[in-house]
Amino acid sequence: MAVYTDVSDEALQDFLADFAIGDLVSFRGIAEGVENTNFQLRTTEGDFILTLYEKRVNARELPWFLGLMQHLAREGVTCPQPVADRRGETLKTLAGRPAAITTFLPGVWPRTVRGEHCRPLGRALAQLHAAGRSYAPERANALGPTAWAPLLQSCAGGANTVQPGLQAELEQALARIVPAWPGHGGNPTLPRGQIHADLFPDNVFFLNHGVSGLIDFYFACTDYLAYDVAICLNAWCFQPDGAFNVTFARQMLLGYEEVRKLDEAECYAMPVLAQGAAMRFLLTRLYDWINTPADALVTPKNPLDYLKRLRFHLATQTVGGYGL
Amino acid sequence: MAVYTDVSDEALQDFLADFAIGDLVSFRGIAEGVENTNFQLRTTEGDFILTLYEKRVNARELPWFLGLMQHLAREGVTCPQPVADRRGETLKTLAGRPAAITTFLPGVWPRTVRGEHCRPLGRALAQLHAAGRSYAPERANALGPTAWAPLLQSCAGGANTVQPGLQAELEQALARIVPAWPGHGGNPTLPRGQIHADLFPDNVFFLNHGVSGLIDFYFACTDYLAYDVAICLNAWCFQPDGAFNVTFARQMLLGYEEVRKLDEAECYAMPVLAQGAAMRFLLTRLYDWINTPADALVTPKNPLDYLKRLRFHLATQTVGGYGL
Known part of the structure; x- marks a missing residue:
């Protein structure tokens, strides 16, 4: 609603x-x-x-x-x-x-992601990144790595009411992800630019087997381009049963690379970027889950969907785990 | 939603x-x-x-x-x-x-009822009644007077949790309305036909100062035509502050009578029909209020809006109270 x-x-x-x-x-x-x-x-x-x-x-x-x-x-x-x-x-x-x-944009967003969506999606994401390069003004990512620990804090231990032990698991994951983040400490940085940062299936319209439009740019910001790819790995490549579909991921990455090649540092960083993306959506959903009044118009989404994704990415060592 | x-x-x-x-x-x-x-x-x-x-x-x-x-x-x-x-x-x-x-019907439903809506509304309602006369199959009104006492029973005393004393007030009102209902006991009956039975503002589209279409016929049934008028008195003629707007009512009734005259028995029965209409919407809202789970997609409507309407109609003696 x-x-x-x-x-x-x-x-x-x-x-x-x-x-x-x-x-x-x-x-x-x-x-x-x-x-x-x-x-x-x-x-x-x-x-x-x-x-x-x-x-x-x-x-x-x-x-x-x-x-x-x-x-x-x-x-x-x-x-x-x-x-x-x-x-x-x-x-x-x-x-x-x-x-x-x-x-008004024509098209229909996919209620169920199929393999055929993923290659056009990847292409459209890379085209967005290429087109954004000449947009000079910057907007910081308000939901980037420095926001995650405070976001978890603001849930005030509510994580354990969603699932026992979740608070400690998330703290441990943060202690691993944040120091490994590109640009943190002495880590190499990555190509930056304008990213959509919320490119879920309901923000991508398809028509005649191609992408007909992208919508809802109100989380867009200036950040690592590959982080946008990592968000799409989370948003498009897990099946309803929680399993990762490596074929979807491979198609998405191949589509992306038709337009813009991922460099070596981006490929190397993909697992930690995907971990961070899972963390970001897990934390905002957790916050909404705990803070949404019972009579709200919108039913909050279950944060635990993203715990499964986070665990998957924490166990992934290289971009090869995503099919590339 | x-x-x-x-x-x-x-x-x-x-x-x-x-x-x-x-x-x-x-x-x-x-x-x-x-x-x-x-x-x-x-x-x-x-x-x-x-x-x-x-x-x-x-x-x-x-x-x-x-x-x-x-x-x-x-x-x-x-x-x-x-x-x-x-x-x-x-x-x-x-x-x-x-x-x-x-x-698809063009038009926009009025978020705020204004006087200029009411005459076209009345005309459209009478046109609907005239057009329905030649539709022979009948559908009983599942939310008519015989349904009200069971509906109140099914709320199992929950009325008093919404407002102390509400259960007794509704029982007393039912004891007055049902025996006075047209066709009950020896009461004169009224002209019957196909009625919309839910013609609230969000079911009436306007365009260029006229009615461009009526929608949502899924409460339609075969009942007294004047009962549909009484439903519109409830749905269109009370201001957001709960006050009855007799000018709106008069315009609606004048519009109706441009197409179809209300006969003497219908005019006489208008107060009890309006009481019944208020009771019907009060009771279904009360039922939903009590039975809607906290995480439901739709926020239930406050039944007490209709208690004010019911009290107004119980104090109304003749159709003159509605401006005719």
Whole structure:
């Protein structure tokens, strides 16, 4: 459920009057998405998405996100495009929230990942990385390695209520992952750039066996490109039963390397990057699991799905474990 | 939130292959609606709604509902039209649920009811009643007066946990409403026909100051036409602060009477019908309030909103209290 904030008719009419995009035809809340409120908007001119940014998004960062999306589109990446109003503004206010209208993308996100999705996914991820290279402004990754220990602390021992011993297991994993992180201490650093940082299947639309668009850039940031690959290994390559599908991973990496080769240091670091990615999603899910009120609109996701992934990556020695 | 059941890509492709409605372009869950799962579906031929019927809908009754919608459309009422597959079937199965594709209706439902909505609403309701007259099959109202005492019983005294004294207040109201109900004992009966029975603002789309369509017929049944009017008095004519807006009611009734005159018995019965309508929604909300698990996808609606309405109608003596 994604309609946290509803919009009155008058407010919507006033808002749309600022834009030269025709008259309102249809307006329906979209169920997908957990961070922001999204509406599918149709006017006499076409289809759009209206997004109200909820409290997890820092309003001051929205120009960076919208600018990235505009830049990526100019570089050939299909992603939602902010629509400017009659004054040229894209970031506006509606129902007390920062709000933007973006273009509508055709396509369907895969409910079940199949092998055929993974190679196009890898290509699209590398194209995103290549296109982002010329977007100069940087945004730090607020959920990077330095955030993990404080995030675990903020769960105040709640980990053990989810599974006995989880707190100690996560502390031990952090003690292993953080010192091994690229750039930490004397470790070699890796190529950096703009990464999506949340490229799960529900953010990738497919049409006619190809990727038709990437959406939801509101975790995007400037970080190691290979970390984005490691996030996709977590998000796309584990089966519903928790098993790692090395064929999916190999296809994804082959697709990526069609566009951008991973260098030696990136390949070497892939296991620790994948461990870190599993840790990042485990910790935010753990936090949400412990802190979501029982009457919340969104049911939190089980953090333990990511404990299985974390253990798998901790046991993986080389990028060969991912099929490359 | 309305996506109770998600649909795999393969299942969707197989399902759509049965229809001659073009190729899949877009598929997104709709947030509105609490009973069934709805997706906005776009194909190369146009826009549709895909509905999966969840457990509250009795699958054996679906042909009655779909038949009513087809009949109403033939009679000029704009409502979703079931789309037949290549074999002529409209009711099918998808993801283990009964499923149907219906046409997409333009328009926006009013988040805030304004006076200008009420006259077109009244006209649309009367047009629905007129059009339904020639649909012969009947469906009993499963939530009519005989259902109310058992529904209150099934809450097992939970009413008092919502508000002290509520159980006794509802029992007293039932003891007054049920014997006064049209057709009960020696009471005069009223004109019967097909009623929508759930015509809340989110089921009425407006466009260019007129009603562009009515949706969600899955509570429709054969009952007193004036009871549908009484439901709309409850659903449309109370302000967010709980006050009754007699101007809205008058506009709605005037709109209704442009198409179909209320007879003397209907006018006389309006207060008790409105009491019954308030009772019906109060009781189902009370039941949901008590029985909804804390982690449910849908947040139940507060039953006490309808206690205020019930008290108002119990204090109303004549249809003049509704502005007519």
